[in-house]
Amino acid sequence: xxxxxxxxxxxxxxxxxxxxxxxxxxxxxxxxxxxxxxxxxxxxxxxxxxxxxxxxxxxxxxxxxxxxxxxxxxxxxxxxxxxxxxxxxxxxxxxxxxxxxxxxxxxxxxxxxxxxxxxxxxxxxxxxxxxxxxxxxxxxxxxxxxxxxxxxxxxxxxxxxxxxxxxxxxxxxxxxxxxxxxxxxxxxxxxxxxxxxxxxxxxx
Amino acid sequence: xxxxxxxxxxxxxxxxxxxxxxxxxxxxxxxxxxxxxxxxxxxxxxxxxxxxxxxxxxxxxxxxxxxxxxxxxxxxxxxxxxxxxxxxxxxxxxxxxxxxxxxxxxxxxxxxxxxxxxxxxxxxxxxxxxxxxxxxxxxxxxxxxxxxxxxxxxxxxxxxxxxxxxxxxxxxxxxxxxxxxxxxxxxxxxxxxxxxxxxxxxxx
DNA sequence: ATTTTTTTCGATAGACCTATTGAAAAAAAG
DNA sequence: CTTTTTTTCAATAGGTCTATCGAAAAAAAT
Numbered sequence: 001x002x003x004x005x006x007x008x009x010x011x012x013x014x015x016x017x018x019x020x021x022x023x024x025x026x027x028x029x030x031x032x033x034x035x036x037x038x039x040x041x042x043x044x045x046x047x048x049x050x051x052x053x054x055x056x057x058x059x060x061x062x063x064x065x066x067x068x069x070x071x072x073x074x075x076x077x078x079x080x081x082x083x084x085x086x087x088x089x090x091x092x093x094x095x096x097x098x099x100x101x102x103x104x105x106x107x108x109x110x111x112x113x114x115x116x117x118x119x120x121x122x123x124x125x126x127x128x129x130x131x132x133x134x135x136x137x138x139x140x141x142x143x144x145x146x147x148x149x150x151x152x153x154x155x156x157x158x159x160x161x162x163x164x165x166x167x168x169x170x171x172x173x174x175x176x177x178x179x180x181x182x183x184x185x186x187x188x189x190x191x192x193x194x195x196x197x198x199x200x201x202x203x204x
Numbered sequence: 205x206x207x208x209x210x211x212x213x214x215x216x217x218x219x220x221x222x223x224x225x226x227x228x229x230x231x232x233x234x235x236x237x238x239x240x241x242x243x244x245x246x247x248x249x250x251x252x253x254x255x256x257x258x259x260x261x262x263x264x265x266x267x268x269x270x271x272x273x274x275x276x277x278x279x280x281x282x283x284x285x286x287x288x289x290x291x292x293x294x295x296x297x298x299x300x301x302x303x304x305x306x307x308x309x310x311x312x313x314x315x316x317x318x319x320x321x322x323x324x325x326x327x328x329x330x331x332x333x334x335x336x337x338x339x340x341x342x343x344x345x346x347x348x349x350x351x352x353x354x355x356x357x358x359x360x361x362x363x364x365x366x367x368x369x370x371x372x373x374x375x376x377x378x379x380x381x382x383x384x385x386x387x388x389x390x391x392x393x394x395x396x397x398x399x400x401x402x403x404x405x406x407x408x
Numbered sequence: 409a410t411t412t413t414t415t416t417c418g419a420t421a422g423a424c425c426t427a428t429t430g431a432a433a434a435a436a437a438g
Numbered sequence: 439c440t441t442t443t444t445t446t447c448a449a450t451a452g453g454t455c456t457a458t459c460g461a462a463a464a465a466a467a468t
Contacts, residue, residue, distance in 0.1 A: 015444085036240035037325060039425060053446050055427065117321075121241060162388065162396050165381045166374055173373035182365055192366050199404030219414085243455060257416050259457065 022047065022057040027068045027110035035065055035118040066126045069119050072104065072111030077133055080140045090148030091198050094167075097141060099190045101171040106186050109175060116172045138164060145201075154201045167197060226251065226261040231272045231314035239269055239322040270330045273323050276308065276315030281337055284344045294352030295402050298371075301345060303394045305375040310390050313379060320376045342368060349405075358405045371401060 025046040029038040040061055044051040058064045083096045104112045119130060142164040148154035170193050177184060229250040233242040244265055248255040262268045287300045308316045323334060346368040352358035374397050381388060 018445085034238065034240055034325065036238055040427085041425075049445095050447050051425090052427080052429090052448080056445065059427090061426070121238065159396060161386055162381070162393070163400070165377075166397065166400065169377035169380075170370055170373055173369075173377065176373075177366070177369045184366065189366070192363060193370065196367065196370065196401065196404045200400045201403070222415085244457085245455075253415095254417050255455095256418075256457080256459090260415065263457090265456070 019057045022054060023064065023067055023071060024110070026058075026064045027072070027108075027114050030065065030068060030118055031110040031113040035061075035114075035121045062123055062126060065114070065118060065122055066130075068111055069115045069122065069130055072108060072115035073130065073133060076101075077136050077140065080137060084140050084143055090144060090151055090153040091202065093144045094148075094198060095190070095194045097144060098167065098171060098194050099187070101168070102174050102186050102190055105175050105178070113175055138168065141168060148201075152203060155203055158201050163197070163201065167193065223261045226258060227268065227271055227275060228314070230262075230268045231276070231312075231318050234269065234272060234322055235314040235317040239265075239318075239325045266327055266330060269318070269322060269326055270334075272315055273319045273326065273334055276312060276319035277334065277337060280305075281340050281344065284341060288344050288347055294348060294355055294357040295406065297348045298352075298402060299394070299398045301348060302371065302375060302398050303391070305372070306378050306390050306394055309379050309382070317379055342372065345372060352405075356407060359407055362405050367401070367405065371397065 022043070025043050029042045029046060032038070033042065040054055041051045043064075044054055047054075054064075058067065079100045080097055083093050083100065086093070086096075088096065119127065122130070142160050145154065145158065145160040145163055149156060149158055149160065174186070174189050174193075177189060178186075226247070230242075230247050233246045233250060236242070237246065244258055245255045247268075248258055251258075258268075262271065283304045284301055287297050287304065290297070290300075292300065323331065326334070346364050349358065349362065349364040349367055353360060353362055353364065378390070378393050378397075381393060382390075
């Protein structure tokens with residue numbers, strides 16, 4: 001006779017796994033058609049279930065978008081924080097940060113794309129946590145650059161804030177370079193972004 | 205008694221001017237809410253007219269999006285072609301190309317944003333000409349880079365295709381850096397993108 | 409002032425979409 | 439096998455949206 005708590009948590013686990021399938025489908029449809037272009041009917045069709053069944057797994061389409069965005073950015077800040085606080089050189093930190101940033105393009109492309117392109121359609125009330133996360137993330141990235149300048153690794157003339165925006169923008173656009181028939185892989189792309197930046201920014 | 209043709213063209217001109225106001229409103233609403241998030245009612249409200257009145261100026265919402273995208277890219281390829289075929293140095297061409305690319309962010313921001321973010325929602329049939337235009341544009345930009353390599357201005361190791369994608373991506377994301385409270389102006393941004401690229405790519 | 413042309417409007421058909429609800433089906437437990 | 443719980447479904451209320459149409463209003467021409 002199995003333990004009662006075990007039984008309950010096993011049930012919840014089953015529910016949670018199905019929920020992940022639902023969010024996977026939502027992410028795929030959001031990424032393909034955009035949040036407003038995607039209907040809950042589209043998501044249901046992708047899963048082969050009735051549209052109304054979705055509401056057993058989320059309360060509203062808004063909530064589904066929030067969940068997809070949260071899942072798509074899970075661990076982002078933490079991974080960058082580890083890099084920032086490591087004992088790597090500024091140049092190595094940049095390489096690591098870029099690679100870490102674009103990794104999800106491989107592992108969870110639909111979540112990544114939904115986050116970068118559809119976040120703006122989240123109602124203000126749901127966007128607070130995610131905006132805070134983005135702000136934290138940007139500050140961390142900028143800190144790597146500022147440390148590099150303080151360090152005399154990077155040129156004094158480097159505008160850290162602008163450079164941060166340029167690096168992150170390139171990372172966020174990278175998914176579109178892959179579909180662009182030329183078959184770059186993510187590591188090539190990360191290396192290229194980092195190389196091009198470091199070649200220009202590094203003191204000689 | 206005015207010439208007949210004159211009278212007709214003057215009327216058409218009046219119609220055309222009102223149509224521009226309509227497309228301006230459409231571009232503004234598309235840019236703010238996204239194509240699918242924007243309703244024709246939103247556009248009409250912005251103009252202070254009835255929703256049904258819009259259909260005197262365009263046949264469908266799709267067509268409005270197409271017109272906005274076409275207007276937003278008018279002259280793009282031509283301007284770049286002039287730069288490519290000029291006698292400027294590759295480095296000067298890059299500076300000119302970047303400045304030319306982001307100019308519309310100042311002059312017609314809503315058209316620019318709608319083009320870069322909402323083009324994907326144009327039905328395939330309407331997207332052909334615009335896709336061709338983008339392809340031509342990218343090739344021209346890549347040619348500047350390839351010429352610079354052939355020229356020994358840029359390093360042999362430069363991946364021209366990837367570098368082209370990186371430059372254009374940065375330009376297309378630039379609007380978001382401006383709203384980002386820090387008050388950069390477009391020329392600063394263009395200079396920064398060009399400097400950072402040229403510093404790394406130029407032979408020494 | 410009257411006629412013609414241009415522009416706007418109200419009403420609405422016809423789709424589609426989100427979210428709810430109570431019931432049915434499926435799965436798990438007893 | 440029966441009961442309980444979980445999961446799915448059909449039906450639908452209530453809302454929004456695009457596009458059409460004939461009429462009205464406004465402007466221009468005669």
